[in-house]
Amino acid sequence: MLTNCKINNFKINAQIGSGAFGLVFHTFDTITHREYAIKAVMKKSQQSNNSDNVDPSIKKSTILETQLYHFFKTYQDTLYLPSVDLDSISNLTDKQLESIPHYREIALHLKVHYHSNIVTIHQVLESPIATFIVMDYYPIDLFTSIVDCKHFTEDGLLIKKVFLQLCSALNYCHERGIYHCDIKPENILLDMFDNIYLCDFGLATTSPYLAPNTCVGSSYYMAPERVLCKDYDNESKFPTTTGDIWSLGIILINLTCVRNPWLKAHQVEDNTFRHFVEDSTVLQKLLPISNDLYFLLSRILRMNPFERINLNDLMKEVEDIISFTLEGSLANVPRISNNNITDKMINPLSLKALLNNYNDELSEEDSNDQYTRSSIRSFSSSPEDTPYHSGADDSIPSSQSKSLYLQPNLSSTTAYSTGGWLPAY
Numbered sequence: 001m002l003t004n005c006k007i008n009n010f011k012i013n014a015q016i017g018s019g020a021f022g023l024v025f026h027t028f029d030t031i032t033h034r035e036y037a038i039k040a041v042m043k044k045s046q047q048s049n050n051s052d053n054v055d056p057s058i059k060k061s062t063i064l065e066t067q068l069y070h071f072f073k074t075y076q077d078t079l080y081l082p083s084v085d086l087d088s089i090s091n092l093t094d095k096q097l098e099s100i101p102h103y104r105e106i107a108l109h110l111k112v113h114y115h116s117n118i119v120t121i122h123q124v125l126e127s128p129i130a131t132f133i134v135m136d137y138y139p140i141d142l143f144t145s146i147v148d149c150k151h152f153t154e155d156g157l158l159i160k161k162v163f164l165q166l167c168s169a170l171n172y173c174h175e176r177g178i179y180h181c182d183i184k185p186e187n188i189l190l191d192m193f194d195n196i197y198l199c200d201f202g203l204a205t206t207s208p209y210l211a212p213n214t215c216v217g218s219s220y221y222m223a224p225e226r227v228l229c230k231d232y233d234n235e236s237k238f239p240t241t242t243g244d245i246w247s248l249g250i251i252l253i254n255l256t257c258v259r260n261p262w263l264k265a266h267q268v269e270d271n272t273f274r275h276f277v278e279d280s281t282v283l284q285k286l287l288p289i290s291n292d293l294y295f296l297l298s299r300i301l302r303m304n305p306f307e308r309i310n311l312n313d314l315m316k317e318v319e320d321i322i323s324f325t326l327e328g329s330l331a332n333v334p335r336i337s338n339n340n341i342t343d344k345m346i347n348p349l350s351l352k353a354l355l356n357n358y359n360d361e362l363s364e365e366d367s368n369d370q371y372t373r374s375s376i377r378s379f380s381s382s383p384e385d386t387p388y389h390s391g392a393d394d395s396i397p398s399s400q401s402k403s404l405y406l407q408p409n410l411s412s413t414t415a416y417s418t419g420g421w422l423p424a425y
């Protein structure tokens with residue numbers, strides 16, 4: 001609908017995503033001819049302006065799409081929008097973010113976007129209707145790559161590479177006190193060299209602990225303590241880090257088995273999950289996994305979040321594991337060693353991160369030298385994304401996931417399945 005509309009020098013080519021509050025567009029820079037993704041995030045003021053006279057079943061992103069259409073038409077399809085200084089967004093305090101909640105996603109993302117496996121934000125453009133986030137564009141997400149392209153079914157080293165890059169990105173976030181809370185294949189993008197880029201910080205938080213039943217994330221990937229469950233008393237607090245680590249366990253199953261183990265980590269509503277809690281070896285009946293992978297998964301998917309493996313140990317285990325499945329191409333996988341590691345494989349302190357440190361040093365030396373700082377920023381990101389919800393509206397607890405297409409093998413799950421699975425993929 002907005003194809004060929006322009007925002008400054010970015011020409012919209014197609015809409016490539018729509019979530020709870022945002023729309024994502026594929027765009028071209030008419031000056032440099034580079035591709036960018038632009039995410040339009042609806043402003044809180046726009047949401048409340050419309051809440052009285054709009055059918056609540058209509059998705060906010062649909063409302064945003066209509067508003068943007070009229071907005072573009074008013075200005076003959078071309079908007080000239082001011083950019084907001086990225087450092088000032090990154091430095092916004094929690095108190096300041098309360099009055100502009102849709103900036104929280106951007107502020108948290110900006111604190112970690114220097115990592116080489118996290119999508120880089122280039123500009124933030126402001127309009128009365130929405131805020132536009134200009135990011136690097138990547139042509140495919142991990143969901144499509146696993147399910148549609150079957151890209152990982154034959155290559156254990158490739159699985160290790162993308163999984164270790166994901167762990168590295170997440171570790172970088174956790175070390176900086178940013179907890180993603182929506183780790184799923186749709187939020188992980190891939191470039192043509194199979195490097196991954198984490199995106200969508202819409203549910204991210206800086207809270208190191210969350211109350212139980214804080215239903216944040218996508219159901220397939222959500223840790224049991226985050227799913228509504230009466231077993232936990234409301235006085236308990238659970239580490240946010242290990243909730244993200246649970247999601248990594250599910251992604252490791254997606255990568256190696258092209259399946260999800262259960263719909264939801266809820267013992268009452270999901271029979272498969274209840275059987276797993278009663279006897280974790282059920283995983284070996286559900287999935288074609290090797291003993292090695294079973295032992296690793298049982299250290300990740302611990303019911304007690306305090307007992308889950310930490311990220312450093314997890315990375316080490318994945319480097320060393322020598323088989324993912326019982327048979328087939330993933331039954332024998334190489335250890336990661338100095339011989340088969342490439343500098344693109346796990347690259348936490350990349351040029352981007354190094355330049356960020358340099359950027360910080362410059363900031364201390366001469367905070368007024370904006371020209372130098374912005375030059376470094378553009379170079380660093382050039383050539384070569386409930387109760388508790390930190391995004392734009394507290395009433396939306398979780399995000400959508402396409403993962404029904406990743407499902408257990410029906411023949412081996414009949415005894416455990418809650419029903420409702422689609423036929424085996």
Ligand SMILES: Nc1ncnc2c1ncn2[C@@H]1O[C@H](COP(=O)(O)OP(=O)(O)OP(=O)(O)O)[C@@H](O)[C@H]1O
Nearest residue numbers: 017019020022024037136137138186200202385399
């Ligand atoms: N930088 C990017 N390059 C290419 N595609 C992107 C990029 N950022 C996002 N997308 C695509 O757009 C989709 C939606 O983006 P994003 O998850 O940020 O929006 P959202 O509104 O938070 O969605 P949801 O509510 O489903 O989580 C992604 O799943 C991805 O397919």
